[in-house]
Amino acid sequence: MSIEIRNVSKQFGDFQALRDVSLDIKSGELIALLGPSGCGKTTLLRIIAGLETADVGSIHFSGEDTTDVHVRDRNVGFVFQHYALFRHMTVFENVAFGLRVKPRKERPSEAQIKEKVMSLLKLVQLDWVADRFPSQLSGGQRQRIALARALAVEPKVLLLDEPFGALDAKVRKELRRWLRRLHDELHVTSIFVTHDQEEALEVADRVVVINQGKIEQEGTPQQVWDNPASPFVYGFLGDVNLFKGRAKDGHVYLEEGMQLESSEAVGATDKSAFAYVRPHELDVERYSPGQHTDGNGRQTGMVVQLSRAIVVGPIARLELIAADDHQTKDNADSEHLIEAQISAQQYREMGLREGETLVVTPRRAKVFLDEAAGI
Numbered sequence: 001m002s003i004e005i006r007n008v009s010k011q012f013g014d015f016q017a018l019r020d021v022s023l024d025i026k027s028g029e030l031i032a033l034l035g036p037s038g039c040g041k042t043t044l045l046r047i048i049a050g051l052e053t054a055d056v057g058s059i060h061f062s063g064e065d066t067t068d069v070h071v072r073d074r075n076v077g078f079v080f081q082h083y084a085l086f087r088h089m090t091v092f093e094n095v096a097f098g099l100r101v102k103p104r105k106e107r108p109s110e111a112q113i114k115e116k117v118m119s120l121l122k123l124v125q126l127d128w129v130a131d132r133f134p135s136q137l138s139g140g141q142r143q144r145i146a147l148a149r150a151l152a153v154e155p156k157v158l159l160l161d162e163p164f165g166a167l168d169a170k171v172r173k174e175l176r177r178w179l180r181r182l183h184d185e186l187h188v189t190s191i192f193v194t195h196d197q198e199e200a201l202e203v204a205d206r207v208v209v210i211n212q213g214k215i216e217q218e219g220t221p222q223q224v225w226d227n228p229a230s231p232f233v234y235g236f237l238g239d240v241n242l243f244k245g246r247a248k249d250g251h252v253y254l255e256e257g258m259q260l261e262s263s264e265a266v267g268a269t270d271k272s273a274f275a276y277v278r279p280h281e282l283d284v285e286r287y288s289p290g291q292h293t294d295g296n297g298r299q300t301g302m303v304v305q306l307s308r309a310i311v312v313g314p315i316a317r318l319e320l321i322a323a324d325d326h327q328t329k330d331n332a333d334s335e336h337l338i339e340a341q342i343s344a345q346q347y348r349e350m351g352l353r354e355g356e357t358l359v360v361t362p363r364r365a366k367v368f369l370d371e372a373a374g375i
């Protein structure tokens with residue numbers, strides 16, 4: 001089932017939760033609504049479900065206007081963050097619940113209910129816990145049962161609100177791989193809400209980034225990662241270094257003394273500019289006076305001091321302070337830190353020590369000018 005969201009706005013008192021949101025979701029697609037707390041993503045999910053009503057705008061399921069259709073008539077499955085399983089019912093009865101409360105004319109027979117429930121429990125690989133109660137299951141198992149219960153009524157649309165948010169990191173990673181495999185098998189149109197960038201990029205066919213009630217960008221995970229459309233998207237999708245400067249005639253002159261060539265700065269006449277560089281896109285070398293300049297004497301690298309190195313597994317994370325930043329290691333705050341990532345092997349081979357002077361050079365930088373640079 002396809003979903004068409006048209007010009008949806010929603011306000012709670014003085015708070016504008018959604019601002020003129022429009023979105024098309026293809027049949028069988030798995031979409032992630034990604035954004036920080038309070039951005040409007042859960043409100044949009046609840047409006048699609050029929051649990052909230054939009055102030056303005058419409059929702060269509062496969063071309064049919066469902067804006068005023070009651071939640072029970074939308075044929076939507078909903079999975080909440082905190083499982084919402086009935087504690088007094090067994091796993092079997094939890095999954096069977098939606099089938100048992102159907103109107104008498106639509107209700108399957110007991111034999112059909114048993115067959116359906118057991119097939120769903122096998123699908124989520126938990127048929128062996130059918131007689132247990134939710135309290136006897138782990139968090140990950142409970143969430144899979146909640147998903148089986150949502151699927152029992154054969155929903156045309158599956159909605160998941162932070163489905164793995166209450167679980168620890170290892171279980172969360174296992175479940176999102178499992179959800180992706182399950183979706184590939186069932187092809188139910190699915191929308192899930194998350195504030196976890198890694199989760200959205202790993203699981204979804206398409207990511208919709210929401211900020212302050214508006215869609216900032218939508219696209220495949222690769223598209224939004226490689227080509228963020230705004231400073232907000234760049235900053236929200238993983239760690240990033242932000243450098244301020246001025247743009248003029250195709251160059252950006254950063255406060256840290258470095259110059260960048262930038263297509264965004266072509267034709268600019270002394271405009272404020274923000275350059276975004278991901279930690280793994282910084283090359284790290286030892287400092288040699290006069291070495292890191294181009295043919296015109298312009299500085300191409302940034303002179304920094306290594307404040308701290310954190311080596312975990314195959315990655316070394318370097319916390320750096322610009323050489324002209326007069327803070328000491330003890331009072332350097334996170335806003336002034338530059339973060340670089342290199343391999344742990346390179347870190348060991350270079351024999352780096354805290355306090356050393358280094359040079360970092362961006363391999364790639366995304367520049368936003370003027371009002372587009374505001375964050």
